[in-house]
Amino acid sequence: MHKILLVPPLPTTAARMDNRSSKKARKNKGSRPTARDVAGLAGVSQSTVSRILSGDTSEFFSEKTRKRVLKVAAELGYSPNPIARALRGKHTHLIGLIIRNISDPFFAELVSEISIQARELGYQMVLGHAQSEPDQVLRMSHVLDTRHTDGVIILGDLEDDKRAIQDILDGNRALVTMCRGQAQPGILTVNVDNHAGMQDLLEHVRDLGHSRLAFIQGGGMGDFQVRRKEFIQFLDDNEFDFDPAWLINETDDCSGGYCAMQQLLGQPHRPTAVIAADDLIAMGALAAALEAGVRVPEEISITGFDGIEMTRYMTPALTTVRQPIDAMSRIALARLLDLIGGGSVGDQNLILVRPELVVRHSTGPVPMMTHSPGGGFADQAIQADQQV
Amino acid sequence: MHKILLVPPLPTTAARMDNRSSKKARKNKGSRPTARDVAGLAGVSQSTVSRILSGDTSEFFSEKTRKRVLKVAAELGYSPNPIARALRGKHTHLIGLIIRNISDPFFAELVSEISIQARELGYQMVLGHAQSEPDQVLRMSHVLDTRHTDGVIILGDLEDDKRAIQDILDGNRALVTMCRGQAQPGILTVNVDNHAGMQDLLEHVRDLGHSRLAFIQGGGMGDFQVRRKEFIQFLDDNEFDFDPAWLINETDDCSGGYCAMQQLLGQPHRPTAVIAADDLIAMGALAAALEAGVRVPEEISITGFDGIEMTRYMTPALTTVRQPIDAMSRIALARLLDLIGGGSVGDQNLILVRPELVVRHSTGPVPMMTHSPGGGFADQAIQADQQV
DNA sequence: TGACTCTACGCAAACGTATGCTATAATTCG
C-alpha cells in the first residue's frame, strides 16, 4: 500500500542492501525462501524476521510489524533453515539412535515409539547402526559422524561400546542408554525392571508345578545376563535343581532358540519348562519343539520376554513379559531433552520401569511323570538313540 | 603459560586476527577442533586445511605441507563439521526415510539394509514416520522438516501422499520410492516384481492341485492391489472359480490375517489354499486356522509374501516369496545418489527386481474330496452349524 | 528545551566450512 515503505538503501553498506532488494524482487526459483526474502517483502530487516519467527517474547514488536512479517512468511511458505540455525544456535533438533539390530521386532517397536514421540517434541531421529561396524575404528568414526546431533540414545548393549560412549561424552553430547543390563555410573539408563519381570514370570511357571527349568540366553548382552542371574537366583531361592546343561547360550534370534531347544531335547534329562531370554529366541525354541513332535505346553512349557506383537499369533500363543515400551520411551526422551537443555544426570541414573506378565497358552501345568529321575520323557522317539 | 594471550578484545578487524591466533594456542575445551585450529598449529591457512582435507586433487600442495596438515589434523582428531559443510556446500549427507510402519518386520529389514549400505556410501538415514501424522498439515510440515536432507526415500504407499511427494519435488530434493504398487510418471520407483512373484507362487499352488484359492489383502496399498490383480488374472487365465467372498480385505498385520481366516473358515464353501498379501497376514491366518483345528497344509494351504526371517520358524514353516532386499536397496541408493549428483530420472523410471519363491511346509497337495460341490469340508465341526 | 526513558527495530558479528580469485616464489623459456 504505502510505497514509502520501500525506502531506498542507506549510504554505507549500499551494496548489500542492493543485493537484498534485488533478491526481494524474485527469489531464486527452486530453492526455499530465506529470512531475507521475507524481510525484503515485509520491509523489515532480516533480524526482525528471525526474532518474530522464533517467537522471542523478550523482544517487543508492534502488532502491525508482527502481523505483516507473519503474513509474508506464510505466503512464501518460509521456515528457517535448520542447518543454518544449527550452525549458529548449536541445536540441530536431531537425535542419534545407535542400535544393534533394527530387525529385531522388539527394537523395531521401540524405535517406532521413540521416533513418534520425538517428532511430537520437535525432534527427528537419525539412525546409527552398530551392526554394520565390525571393528572399532569404523565404530569410532561413526560416532564422530553423529556429532551433528543434539543427543544420542543407545539402544541395547553394543559389544565393546565403552569407547563409543566415551566419544559421545567427550563431544559434550547428551546421552541416554536404554535396555542395557548394568547401568554405568554417571550415565543415565532407562530399562525394564528385569528383576520384577523375571520374578513374575518364574513364579507363574513355578505355580504351574514346574521345578525343572532351562534358560536360553542369546549372547552375553547385559539384559540377558541380568535375566540369567535372576533365573539362577530363583532356582536357588526355591531350591530347584540346577543343571549346567540347562543353561544354554546361543545367538539372539530365532535360529539361536531353535538350536538351543534341539540341544535341550537331545538331553536324557529334560526340563519341563524353558525360559527364553527374549521372544525371538522363544519363537525358535517353539519351532524346534513342535518340529520334534513335542507338544507345547502339554509336554513342555515355553516362555518369552519382551511382549512383541506377534507373540499373540504363534501357536500356541506365547506366555511372555511385556516391556512398557511407551513409558520407557517417554522417560528416556524426557530425560534426554533435560540433558540437552543443560540438566545433569543426577543421583538416580538408573530408571527401571515395571513390565507386565502376559499369560497365554505356551505355559501349562507340569506333566505328570515329571518326578521320574533321569528324564521323564524317555519314550520320546527323538531321544531313543541318546539313551543307549 | 603466557598471560599475554588473555588480551581484552580489540576494536576493528584486528580482533579477528588476534582471536584467531589466540585460538591457535588452545582450542576451547569441550568442543571439537575446527579447521582453523588445525591451520594455526600447522602454520597454514584455514582454506589450505579445507582443501587438503577434502582431498581435492585439482589443487596442488607440496608434499611437506600436506603431510604436516594431515598430521596435525590426526593429532587433534579433527574432522570437518558436517553442519557447516552442509551450509556451504549444500550437501548434508543425510537421507530422509519416510516409512509407514517400522514395526513391520519386512520394512524393518529393509530399513536395516538400506541404512547399512547408506553408511558405506557415507550417508546417514533420518527417520520420518508417516504413521505418526494423522492429518495433512502435520505431514506437510514433516516433509518441510526433512529438507535438510539431500534426498528422500519413501518406503511403501502412504495414504494420500501426493502432497508429500509434491513437496519433496518442490524442494528440489532427490526422491526415490520403493515398494509401491503403481509407479508415478517421472518418479523413480524400485520395487519387487510382483507379477513374477505372484506368478511363481500361484503356479506352485496350482501344481499342487489347488483350484479354489482365496486372497487376503491388507488394506488398499498399491503393492497389495497389484498382487490382488495378479491373483485375479491368474484365476482368469486358469479358469478357476472366482468367489467374491474369497477376496477379503483386512488390516495389514497379524490381526488382519487372523480375522480374514476366521471369515474364510466360517464360510460353507471353503477355499483349499489361502494366498496372503504378505507374511504378517499369513502369520495371522495360520494362527486362526490352527486355532480352529484346521490342519495346515493337510486341509488348507497358506502362503505369504516378503520372505521375512521368522517365516522359517512358524510351524509349519511358511511358503512365501522372498523379496530381494539387498538388491533393491542397492539399486535404490545408487539411483538416489545419482539423482543427488544431478542425474535425471530418465526413461526407465520403474525398476523391478525379480523375487524368489521359497517353498516350505505351509503348502501341500490339495485334499482329496475337494471336488464335492458346496464345500469339501462339511465334516469340520466348525462348519456344522453353517450347513443347515 | 534538553536530558532521559522507552519502544521498536536495524547493524553486524559470529558459527565453520568451501571456493573463486589473488599473490608470491620458483621455474622455465625465448
Added chain:
DNA sequence: CGAATTATAGCATACGTTTGCGTAGAGTCA
C-alpha cells in the same frame, strides 16, 4: 636476462541463521 608460466598457498566471501548491541524516534519529565 626479462618475461611468461607454474606450483603453492592465502584472502575474502558466501551459506542463512541467531543475538549482543546500538540507535532513531516518540514520549515524558524537570
